[in-house]
Amino acid sequence: MSFSTILFQLGSGMLKSMGIFLWTIVLSLPLGLFVSFGRMSKNNTLRNIVKVYISIMRGTPLMLQLMIVYYSPFLLFGMNIKSFRFPAIIIGFAINYAAYFAEIFRSGIESMPVGQYEAARILGYGKKQTFIKIILPQVIKRILPSVTNEVITLVKDTSLAFSLAYMEMFSIAKQIVAKESTFMPFIVAAIFYYIFNFVVATFMEQIENKLSYYR
Amino acid sequence: MKKYLILLMAVCAVFGFSACGDSSSSNSGGSSSSSSAASSSSSSQKENTDSEKKTFTVGFDAEYPPYGYMDDNGEYTGFDLELAEAVCELEGWELVKTPINWDGKDMQLNSGAIDCIWNGFTMNGREDDYTFSIPYVDNSQVMVVAEDSGINSLSDLSGKTVGVQAASAALTLLQSDEEGGQKALADTFASLQEFPDYNSSFVELQAGSIDAVAMDIGVANYQLKTRGEGFKILDEVLNSEQYAIGFKKGNTELCDIVNKDIEILTDNGKVAELAEKYDISDLLCLEAK
Amino acid sequence: MKILEMNHINKKFGDLEVIKDISLSVSEGEILSIIGPSGSGKSTILRCATMLESINGGEIIYMGQKAAYTDNNKNVIYAKGKEAKYINSKFGLVFQNFNLFPHYSVIKNITDAPIHVQKRNKKEVFEQAKALLEKVGLTDKADYYPFQLSGGQQQRVSIARALCMNPKILFFDEPTSALDPELTIEILKVIRALAKEHMTMVIVTHEMNFAKEVSNRIIFMEKGVIVEEMTPDEMFSSNNERTKTFLGRYHNMA
Numbered sequence: 240m241s242f243s244t245i246l247f248q249l250g251s252g253m254l255k256s257m258g259i260f261l262w263t264i265v266l267s268l269p270l271g272l273f274v275s276f277g278r279m280s281k282n283n284t285l286r287n288i289v290k291v292y293i294s295i296m297r298g299t300p301l302m303l304q305l306m307i308v309y310y311s312p313f314l315l316f317g318m319n320i321k322s323f324r325f326p327a328i329i330i331g332f333a334i335n336y337a338a339y340f341a342e343i344f345r346s347g348i349e350s351m352p353v354g355q356y357e358a359a360r361i362l363g364y365g366k367k368q369t370f371i372k373i374i375l376p377q378v379i380k381r382i383l384p385s386v387t388n389e390v391i392t393l394v395k396d397t398s399l400a401f402s403l404a405y406m407e408m409f410s411i412a413k414q415i416v417a418k419e420s421t422f423m424p425f426i427v428a429a430i431f432y433y434i435f436n437f438v439v440a441t442f443m444e445q446i447e448n449k450l451s452y453y454r
Numbered sequence: 455m456k457k458y459l460i461l462l463m464a465v466c467a468v469f470g471f472s473a474c475g476d477s478s479s480s481n482s483g484g485s486s487s488s489s490s491a492a493s494s495s496s497s498s499q500k501e502n503t504d505s506e507k508k509t510f511t512v513g514f515d516a517e518y519p520p521y522g523y524m525d526d527n528g529e530y531t532g533f534d535l536e537l538a539e540a541v542c543e544l545e546g547w548e549l550v551k552t553p554i555n556w557d558g559k560d561m562q563l564n565s566g567a568i569d570c571i572w573n574g575f576t577m578n579g580r581e582d583d584y585t586f587s588i589p590y591v592d593n594s595q596v597m598v599v600a601e602d603s604g605i606n607s608l609s610d611l612s613g614k615t616v617g618v619q620a621a622s623a624a625l626t627l628l629q630s631d632e633e634g635g636q637k638a639l640a641d642t643f644a645s646l647q648e649f650p651d652y653n654s655s656f657v658e659l660q661a662g663s664i665d666a667v668a669m670d671i672g673v674a675n676y677q678l679k680t681r682g683e684g685f686k687i688l689d690e691v692l693n694s695e696q697y698a699i700g701f702k703k704g705n706t707e708l709c710d711i712v713n714k715d716i717e718i719l720t721d722n723g724k725v726a727e728l729a730e731k732y733d734i735s736d737l738l739c740l741e742a743k
Numbered sequence: 744m745k746i747l748e749m750n751h752i753n754k755k756f757g758d759l760e761v762i763k764d765i766s767l768s769v770s771e772g773e774i775l776s777i778i779g780p781s782g783s784g785k786s787t788i789l790r791c792a793t794m795l796e797s798i799n800g801g802e803i804i805y806m807g808q809k810a811a812y813t814d815n816n817k818n819v820i821y822a823k824g825k826e827a828k829y830i831n832s833k834f835g836l837v838f839q840n841f842n843l844f845p846h847y848s849v850i851k852n853i854t855d856a857p858i859h860v861q862k863r864n865k866k867e868v869f870e871q872a873k874a875l876l877e878k879v880g881l882t883d884k885a886d887y888y889p890f891q892l893s894g895g896q897q898q899r900v901s902i903a904r905a906l907c908m909n910p911k912i913l914f915f916d917e918p919t920s921a922l923d924p925e926l927t928i929e930i931l932k933v934i935r936a937l938a939k940e941h942m943t944m945v946i947v948t949h950e951m952n953f954a955k956e957v958s959n960r961i962i963f964m965e966k967g968v969i970v971e972e973m974t975p976d977e978m979f980s981s982n983n984e985r986t987k988t989f990l991g992r993y994h995n996m997a
Contacts, residue, residue: 240526248528306558313565321511321567357795358842362856362908363831372855376846404555410516414524414553416653417517420680453845454890 245415245424252411253431256397259328259407260435263393266333271340278345289341296338302402305331309403328400332393339389347382348374380450387443394436408432507548512538513568516553517651520676520732521574521697533732534572537590540724541715556621563702570708571700574670576623578695579630585709589696590716590725591672592739595624597688598674599666600659608690612642614665617655620648624668627692636692652677660684668692672734679733696739716740744771746806746912746943747792747834753800754784754791754967761787763967764801769912772941776954779964780989785947786839788964789916792945793836797821805830806911832861835905839917841897843889843904849876850885853904861908868907875903879933895926902933913937915946931957951990955979963989 240248277289296304309327312318320327351374359369398409412428514522514534522532530551542549554562554571560583562568576593577586597616599605605614618625628646631637640646647664649655655667656677666688669677674687701709719725720740729735747769754762761784769775777785790796792803794810798819802812810830811821822830843852853872857863876882879899889897898918905913915934919927931953937944938957948954954961955975963971963986971983981987 244526244528248524251528310558310561310565313561313567317565319566321565324567352840352842354838354840354842355844358838358844360795361793361831361834361836362904363828363860364856368859372859373844380846402555404553404558406553410553411524413651413653414516417651418519418523418525420653420656420677422653422657453888 240415240419245419245427248411248415249408249424249427249431252406252408252428253435255405256394256400256407256409257435259332259397259400259405260394262329263332263336263397264390266329267336267340270333270337272344274337274341275344275348278341279348293338293341296335297342301331301335301396302399304335305399305403307331308334324403324405328403328405332396336389336393340386343382343385343389344378346385347378350381351377380453383443383447383450387440387447390439390443391436394439395432398432507546509550510538510542510545510547511550511552511567511569512572513552513554513559513562513570514573515556517653518573518673520672520734522572532573533728533734534574536728536731537716537719537725538572540719540728541712544715544718545711556619559621563700566702569701570712574672574697575700576626576670576695577698577700578693579623579626579632580700583703584700585703585705587699587701587709587713588716588740589698590740591697591734591737592694593697593737594671594694595627595668595692596671596674597666597668597690597692598659598677598685599688600662601684601686603665605666605688607688608639608692609642611639611666613644615645615647615663616640616643617647617649617658617664617667619652619655619669620650623670623695624692628668634693639692656681656685672737675733744806745769745804746771746773747945748804749788749792749801750804751801752788752791752798752803754787754796755799761967762791762798765964765967765969766801767962767969767972769943769945771911771943773960774938774942774944774946774958776958776961777945777947777964778949778951778954778961778989779970782966783964784967785964786916789836789914789945789947793834793914794821794831795836805833832908833911834914835908835910835912836914836916837898837902837905837918839921841889841894841901841921843897843901845889847888848885849881849887849889849892849900852889852900853907856904857907872903872907875906876900878936879903880929893926894922895929898922898926898930899933902930906937912943912945915944915948917947917949919948919950951978965989 274289274293277285278293280286280289305328308331309320309323312323313320355373355377356369359373364373397407400407401410401413404410408428408431412424415424416422512535514530514532516522516524516530518532520532521534522530525531530553535551539549541547552562552568554568559571563571563584571584574591574593577584577589580586597608597611605611618628625648628636628640649658652667652669652673655664658664659667671687671691678685678687699709699712716725721742723742725738725740726735726742729738745768749768750766752762752765753760765784765788767775767788777788779785787796791798798811800813800817800819803810808826808830809822810827811819813819821827847855850869850872853875854868857868857871858865873882873885876885879902881896881899881903884892884896884900889900892900902918918934919930922930927950931950934944934946935957946954946958955978958975961973961975961978962969963973963983965985971981971986973981978986979990981990
């Protein structure tokens with residue numbers, strides 16, 4: 240296998256890694272926000288359920304969660320999981336990352352001074368308006384560094400999809416390694432992950448810069 | 455912010471769908487048929503009038519050359535997959551090649567995600583768990599050691615560290631105390647180390663952190679050929695066994711169709727031709743009538 | 744006409760009674776100052792009036808409309824929906840810590856609520872906002888962000904923000920206590936100007952001289968009750984022992 244073929248193969252694997260990455264981000268950020276509402280809810284039952292959920296998601300390996308999500312429709316209901324591989328990966332990643340994002344959102348929301356809510360209330364903003372116009376934009380600025388951390392971890396975590404034999408970059412690298420009997424594809428994959436993350440980190444930095452117009 | 459979000463979602467959709475489209479196979483060919491050969495083989499004659507092709511999903515370990523691996527073009531190939539392709543041509547099925555994790559093979563098969571395990575799959579000792587096709591390759595489990603290690607026989611392995619692939623036939627063999635099992639031998643090792651793939655075990659062998667790796671002879675030949683000097687296969691083998699195609703226990707209908715096709719392919723020389731191509735002619739145990 | 748009436752207000756934090764049966768009222772154009780030591784409940788009564796704290800008993804009436812009352816079972820009932828919205832639009836509050844929205848520019852801080860809450864005409868709101876900025880002496884700071892302003896400037900913006908809602912009554916919760924003395928003057932100037940326009944105001948403050956100068960009436964509170972109600976002229980000549988002690992301590996500190 241020529242070097243350019245290896246690059247091409249790993250490149251096509253990277254597209255799939257990016258697919259996992261983007262779907263996870265798009266689903267887990269909003270989900271995380273709603274989970275954080277549940278976590279801060281005045282309803283005891285809801286709050287405790289969410290607490291347990293977050294604790295399980297953070298307390299068990301993501302790889303095992305992926306396997307459980309993928310295999311449980313079959314194990315529990317005997318369903319055919321033939322075309323469930325990709326959805327299972329996205330669901331697994333999204334619910335795991337939502338738990339982390341929920342805690343980040345919670346820390347951001349709870350760090351907001353009560354005066355902001357009071358000022359909004361006196362000015363007649365409704366609850367929804369207050370959250371969307373006043374609180375959330377400030378929360379986003381506050382939590383951005385933590386979110387960047389998670390997002391960078393996510394790029395690397397996409398490689399865990401190999402455990403469901405999904406042909407993302409790491410799985411492909413393993414296969415080329417098996418065929419070529421050399422570690423070189425792993426090095427190339429590492430460089431690809433780094434470039435991926437470099438782009439992601441730069442993008443996040445730009446958002447941070449955009450939001451640095453106020454303190 | 456809004457602009458970024460829309461862009462992100464657009465990009466996401468593109469990647470997601472492309473990823474979704476070929477997540478389970480490398481050559482799905484755009485067919486949308488989801489009914490599998492396994493579930494409809496009994497009525498396949500009647501339904502052949504349908505324009506939609508039946509799919510035949512083969513599960514394999516893509517890190518297992520020469521039986522199943524990724525070729526220079528990034529396509530999955532190997533002796534087993536080409537043979538499977540030939541069977542599909544005979545039956546008018548569409549072959550779906552699904553790489554699996556060897557650890558998860560039973561779950562994949564039982565859940566119907568794959569129709570069979572066809573990938574240098576040792577039948578001996580597993581007869582109770584699967585419905586097997588006729589055996590097509592005579593395999594033996596062998597020990598690979600470093601050329602200058604001074605290890606020349608199985609008894610030399612006493613007190614040594616031996617590597618083996620997780621969930622492999624070699625591991626089963628080394629843990630079996632039934633007749634023909636090699637647990638007694640394994641008990642003389644300092645330790646038995648399980649690896650997820652052959653590559654890492656070979657690197658450790660090279661580095662000297664393990665002293666020997668147990669594996670199928672076909673795999674051993676391939677590894678020695680691609681890695682060049684520095685390794686040897688012990689003359690003493692651990693056992694002899696056969697490769698066959700594993701179907702879900704009780705799925706004799708599909709098994710019979712494949713058996714019949716393999717006989718046809720043996721008789722018309724296709725099997726011998728493929729064996730030649732993949733350098734495993736010595737191991738073949740099918741003979742043309 | 745009474746803008747605000749508070750009758751028999753009770754407020755507890757847990758078991759601690761911080762407001763004990765307080766009644767007060769504010770007429771149109773009147774400027775009421777509330778003074779007293781910290782912990783006297785003077786800020787709490789303001790937070791009750793503005794509904795930031797809920798009361799445990801009594802009634803709050805704005806311009807004849809009940810914002811809250813106590814029913815026969817001693818449950819406090821607050822106005823809801825449209826009625827509450829209407830009452831809410833009648834008062835404004837200037838906070839001790841300004842509580843400007845840091846992600847909004849000065850002009851957006853002032854105009855956002857009138858446009859998006861009161862749904863008023865954009866152009867008209869902007870014109871009013873500019874006039875208000877001129878009034879508080881910050882015409883050139885319209886496009887600045889709060890972090891670029893001094894404390895005194897921020898507080899003046901927050902006054903403009905409250906005024907742009909066209910309230911009938913404006914509450915000040917220790918508007919100068921987070922500021923350096925020299926910045927305090929800027930705020931007092933603005934309040935003095937508002938007083939000239941007969942804006943109805945309730946000011947919780949510890950600026951005794953200012954309270955004396957600007958207000959029509961002064962309430963001295965201690966330990967959750969009104970100790971004395973007086974005119975500014977009566978303040979420093981009060982015969983009430985507790986008022987005298989408080990003012991004496993204040994003078995010693997100053």
